[in-house]
Amino acid sequence: MPVHSLERRLIERFQHGMPVCAEPYREMAQQLDCSQDQLIACLQQMAERGRLSRIGPVFEHRHAGASTLAALAVPAERLQQVAARISQFPEVNHNYAREHHYNLWFVLTGPDRPHLQQVLDELEADTGLTPLDLPMLTAYRIDLGFALAEAP
Amino acid sequence: MSVCTSRSEQALALHLVTLTQAGLPLVDDPWAWLAEQLQLSVEATLALLKGLQADGAIRRIAAVPNHYRLGYRFNGMTVWDVDDAQMPRLGRLIGAQPFVSHCYRRPRNGSWPYNLFAMVHGRSATEIDSYREHLRYLLGDACRADEMLVSSRILKKTGVRLPSTALDQGA
Numbered sequence: 001m002p003v004h005s006l007e008r009r010l011i012e013r014f015q016h017g018m019p020v021c022a023e024p025y026r027e028m029a030q031q032l033d034c035s036q037d038q039l040i041a042c043l044q045q046m047a048e049r050g051r052l053s054r055i056g057p058v059f060e061h062r063h064a065g066a067s068t069l070a071a072l073a074v075p076a077e078r079l080q081q082v083a084a085r086i087s088q089f090p091e092v093n094h095n096y097a098r099e100h101h102y103n104l105w106f107v108l109t110g111p112d113r114p115h116l117q118q119v120l121d122e123l124e125a126d127t128g129l130t131p132l133d134l135p136m137l138t139a140y141r142i143d144l145g146f147a148l149a150e151a152p
Numbered sequence: 153m154s155v156c157t158s159r160s161e162q163a164l165a166l167h168l169v170t171l172t173q174a175g176l177p178l179v180d181d182p183w184a185w186l187a188e189q190l191q192l193s194v195e196a197t198l199a200l201l202k203g204l205q206a207d208g209a210i211r212r213i214a215a216v217p218n219h220y221r222l223g224y225r226f227n228g229m230t231v232w233d234v235d236d237a238q239m240p241r242l243g244r245l246i247g248a249q250p251f252v253s254h255c256y257r258r259p260r261n262g263s264w265p266y267n268l269f270a271m272v273h274g275r276s277a278t279e280i281d282s283y284r285e286h287l288r289y290l291l292g293d294a295c296r297a298d299e300m301l302v303s304s305r306i307l308k309k310t311g312v313r314l315p316s317t318a319l320d321q322g323a
Contacts, residue, residue, distance in 0.1 A: 020183070
């Protein structure tokens with residue numbers, strides 16, 4: 001699926017930040033040398049095709065609470081069932097199966113560390129599996145998006 | 153959100169979060185729309201946004217693409233056992249690579265020897281393999297071992313969303 005050139009330029013220019021001024025789409029259109037209508041149409045099309053996750057503020061919820069990366073080594077035949085159980089927790093916002101001895105990886109987010117510990121304990125009691133608990137110590141890069149490589 | 157000193161400012165910030173966390177509407181002036189919802193002037197709304205950003209409560213204000221839908225279907229969680237003494241320099245170096253989206257130091261843990269995590273994204277398995285090779289080259293002798301965990305399935309992926317009840321609690 002090729003990335004349309006206005007779309008590509010829009011992402012590259014504004015995935016890290018967009019103008020915070022009245023009529024920001026007009027300002028963005030000027031920077032990309034297109035009309036405001038073209039810019040909004042491009043965003044609309046991206047949104048309809050699921051290529052735009054959203055436009056606007058990205059909040060730092062960590063400020064308000066605690067989070068950790070956790071992993072379980074789940075026997076293959078139980079993976080489906082354990083994964084479904086994990087995804088049920090409202091504290092879990094990412095849950096990925098990965099090809100490794102530790103084959104289930106998920107992020108826990110909650111109001112504070114004791115709350116997360118409680119969830120981890122509950123999870124261990126439920127599944128009989130001991131989770132790896134790998135809270136972030138230092139962030140060297142946090143989801144600022146990444147550069148699109150040149151189209152092949 | 154420590155920028156919000158008074159209760160009413162905190163309520164306002166929470167209202168802003170619930171209004172915008174799923175994205176702004178694609179209307180000519182989304183900030184004017186937001187101002188109207190918040191019953192503020194556009195100037196006050198822009199000042200509130202900038203204040204929250206300066207405080208760190210807003211990470212960025214941006215167009216957030218869905219990289220998966222743009223063809224970046226391959227991601228690898230690369231994990232590295234890096235010499236602790238060299239971590240400050242190397243963590244920054246790895247985090248600065250354009251194909252890395254997240255880069256964190258995390259604790260080693262019993263059977264888990266890796267203390268540096270970097271997510272890489274690409275359009276093919278070959279592409280993410282080459283990124284891993286590049287990171288390995290950058291880390292050199294400071295790295296004792298590494299692995300790349302590729303995802304076989306996304307089982308759940310949602311942004312952290314405040315429930316709308318948070319608004320009631322804050323108000």
